[in-house]
Amino acid sequence: MTRLRVLRRVLAALPGAAPPDDDGPARVARTTRRLAVLLGAGVAPGSAWRHLALEADADARTRSATVSVGLAADGPDDEAGPTNDHRADAAVLSAVADAAAHGGDLPAAIAAIADQETGAGARTAWAGLAAAWQVAAISGAPLGVCLRDLAGSLRELDRIGRDVGTALAGPSATARLVLWLPLVAVLLGMALGFDTLRTLFATPPGLCCLAAGVVFLIVGARWSSALSARAARRDPAPGLSLDLVAVAMAGGGAAPAARSIVEEACERFAVPYDGATIAGVLALSARAGIPAGELLRGEAEQQRDQARSDGERAAAILATRLMIPLGVCVLPAFLLVGVAPLLLSVVTSTTLGF
Known part of the structure; x- marks a missing residue:
């Protein structure tokens, strides 16, 4: 069984194809929405951040206690990751509250949260909140209303990411599953009474088949992972820069000044800036003589709808493209590791019988 364990470890070490789950935009949207409500009720920014920090700390403690009980009863639990996220949220919210209480640079303190995040969506969402805060402060836009609109945009970004x-989960799971076919073939040979493991590990032809099969599996796994990563690659915040320009325009400033404020904030906090689309929307607004805010928000919603459609199309294409490494790499590995040792065992036993 030691040999079987070696095969299982080799397969488990192969790179996975599933994209990571990033719930960062949802967490940032929840924080932004609560900030908007508190500020709209007349709470000072420093006090608002402090209230959120205390709530996040209490939430993290509750989740930690729940996970500890689950670990004691059932063993390791997948809730440990979310608990760490909430604990980190409590720490960074407290840091922002301290910066607000001491008259520090709030956008910079918010942006520091982004540097501690691992997911691209979470980093961009926190950076977007920092940029929106700076844009509203400079342009004179009502902060509570702007944050309320931003929270809606972040919730939509989270829905896009989840959709x-x-x-992508189906094709990625299929790619991961088929990598186990060679091991299934080995187990099938053993169930039929053939010593396929001895053939693989103790005979020169078997060792050659094993080495070639492992190479094919590694190439197939890396190929599948590359295809999945390419399909998952997308703009983490479609339309966000247009929303920021709408925030700046809500302060009553001119379009060129609003563009300049947003461009500076996007550059400072590494938020993608869609200058060409913004220029086109502002030009249309000027020609038609209508406010640019609704046009900008409408264009941002259109970009997010397009991002969702592009992601679903990429997933459909991925399901077909994953058949290539399956046929070119995984199938030969299946034949080399599962079928060839079976045939060698049959030939060997037949030869010894004569």
């Missing part, structure tokens, strides 16, 4: 992740 695309769900669409």
